Amino acid sequence: MRRSARTTSPAKAIIAALATLLGLITLTAPTAHAAPAPDSAAAATGLHISDGRLLEGNGNDFVMRGVNHAHTWYPGEPRSLADIKAFGANTVRVVLSDGYRWSRNSAQDVAAVVADCKANRLICVLEVHDTTGYGEDAAAGTLDHAADYWISLKDVLAGQEDYVVINIGNEPWGNTEPAGWTAPTTAAIQKLRAAGFAHTIMVDAPNWGQDWQGVMKADARQVYAADPTGNLIFSIHMYSVYDTAQEITDYLNTFVSARLPLVIGEFGGPADQWGDPDEDTMMASAQRLGLGYLAWSWSGNTDPVLDLAIDFDPARLSSWGERIFHGANGIAQTAREATVFGSTTPDAQAPTAPGTPSASAVSPTSATLTWPAATDNRGVTGYDVVRVAGTTETPVASTTTTKVTLDSLTPATTYTFAVYAKDAAGNRSPRSATVTVTTDKDTGTPGGSCAVTYRVVNTWPSGFQADIAIRNTGTAPVNGWTLGFAFPAGQTVSNMWGGTPSQTGAQVRVAAASYTATIPAGATTTLGFTGTTTSGNNAAPTAFTLNGAACTTS
DSSP: OOOOSSOOOTTHHHHHHHHHHHTOOOOOOOOSSOOOOOOHHHHHHSSEEETTEEEOTTSOBOOOEEEEEOTTTOTTOTTHHHHHHHTTOSEEEEEEOOSSSSOOOOHHHHHHHHHHHHHTTOEEEEEEOTTTTTTTOTTOOOHHHHHHHHHHTHHHHTTOTTTEEEEOOSSOOOSSSGGGGHHHHHHHHHHHHHTTOOSOEEEEOTTTTTOTTOHHHHHHHHHHHTOTTOOEEEEEEESTTOOSHHHHHHHHHHHHHTTOOEEEEEEOOSOBTTBOOOHHHHHHHHHHHTOEEEESOSSOOSSGGGOSBGGGOTTSBOHHHHHHHHSTTOHHHHOOOOGGGSOSSOOOOOOOOOOOOEEESOOSSOEEEEOOOOOOSSOEEEEEEEEEETTEEEEEEEESSSEEEEOSOOTTOEEEEEEEEEETTOOBOOOOOOEEEEOOOOOOOOOSSEEEEEEEEEEETTEEEEEEEEEEOSSSOEESOEEEEEOSSSOEEEEEESEEEEEETTEEEEEEOTTTSEEOTTOEEEEEEEEEOSSSOOOOOOOEEETTEEOEEO
C-alpha cells in the first residue's frame, strides 16, 4: 500500500470557502520595504539570501526548479535523483523523518542523500515530514523536535552550505488556530542559529502549508527579522486553495513587493475532491517573478494522480509529469543548474540532434525505438520522444538512454515519432529525423472469459475517481487486451493509470499498459482513473468487452 506524503484536511477547502463568503479572512500583506540585509559572513558561506533573493555563494541568482521525492518511505529507489536530474531539474526536496512519526533517517542515510544530490548536480532541500498538520493532526511532531533532529545532524551538514537548504518541518501547522505557527517557527529558527547553522533555512506556512488564513503572509516580516543571519526563505504550498489566477498572483506578488524571499515548495495540478489547482498560473507567475518551484511529487503517492513518474519509472511519465517537465514554463524549459557544480557561465549551447530513430519489436500495442546518440559541450542528460502529426508534437516518453519502448499504442495504427536531446541546463537539441511505425493488428487472446468490477472510490463536485478490476475467468492467460465500455451519463476520462484510454462520445477504449497486458488465468488486473461529470449523474457503465467479447459484470 502506498503512503500519501501530502497530508491534507478534508475540511480545509470548505472552511476557506465559508470564511471567504462571510468576509472573515483578512490577509495582511507585509510592509513593502526592503528586507534586512544578510550577515556578510553568512552570505560568503554558500546559498544565502540578499534583498529578497536566493543567491549562491558567488552571488549568482539561483531559482529552484525541481520536484519533491519521498525518500523516507521509499529508500530503495536509489535511481530517483539521477532520473529527476535527467529531466533537467536543478533542485530536489527530499522527505526525511526525525523519528517522531516514521522511521528516523540516520546520519549515515542523510549523508548519503546529500552525496547523491551532489553527484547528480542537484541542490538538496532536506525536510522533516513528521510535523505535518501539527495542532490538527494528533500524530504530528513539533518544530522543536525537528530542530533537535537537525542539530543531531550538524556534523553531516556542516560544510554543505553551498548545496543544502534546511526545511525545518513540512506543513508544520494545520487549520486549528494557525496563529500558533509564528512563535514555534521563530523559536526553531533561532535554535538552529544558536547551534551554529549558517545554512539557508526554509519555513513552511500553516494551514497545511497553504496559508489560506494569511498568518505567514502577515507575520513574515516579524519571522524574517528574528533570523540574525537573514538567510531565511518562506515556502508556500499551492494545491486546491489556489484555484484562481488572482489568488496565486496576489499571494506571490505580496512577498516579491516586500522583498521577502519565497518559493513554491509544493504544488499540484490535477483536480482533487477539494478543487482544481491553477498550475498554469503558478508556473507562469513563478517564471515571471523569478521564484522557485518544487512540484509534488516524483512517485509513490497513495493516490497516483500526483505521481510525476508511474512506479518510479522515468520512461512512464504521467500527464502531470509531462506538464511539469516538458510543458510551458516547465523544468526542461526554465531550469538552470547551480554554478557551484562547475558551470562558471550559463550553458547556452544545445546538444546536437540525435540520429534518425529506428523501430523494432513492433506489436499491436508497443514498439521499441533506438537512435544514435547526440553530443553536447557539457554532456547529454536525456532524450524526449515525441509523436509528430503535421505541425503538432505530443510528448510520449523520456529516457536517459538511446532506447525506449513505447507502450499502450493502438493496434493497426500508423505513428510518426522523433527525438530531442537535452542537457543539464535545460537546453534542447534540434529534432531528429522522423520514423514511421505501423502497429500490428490486434491478435490478443480473445475475450469471453472475463469478469469486470467497476467501483467509484471518490467523488467531488464535477469529478470522481474509479477503479476497474478485470478478472481472467478462463483457463489460459490473456496476452494483450483492449477493454471497451460506454459511459451512460456523459462522463469523460481525465487521467488513467494501468492503461491508455481513447474516448469518442460515450464510447471508451482502453489499451493495456505493458505492465497490465498479461492477465494469468484466475488473476485480476486493476486500472484506475479520474473523470469528470457534467450533469451530476455518475451512473456506472453497464457492459464491458475485452478484445471485443462480452464480460460478466459485478
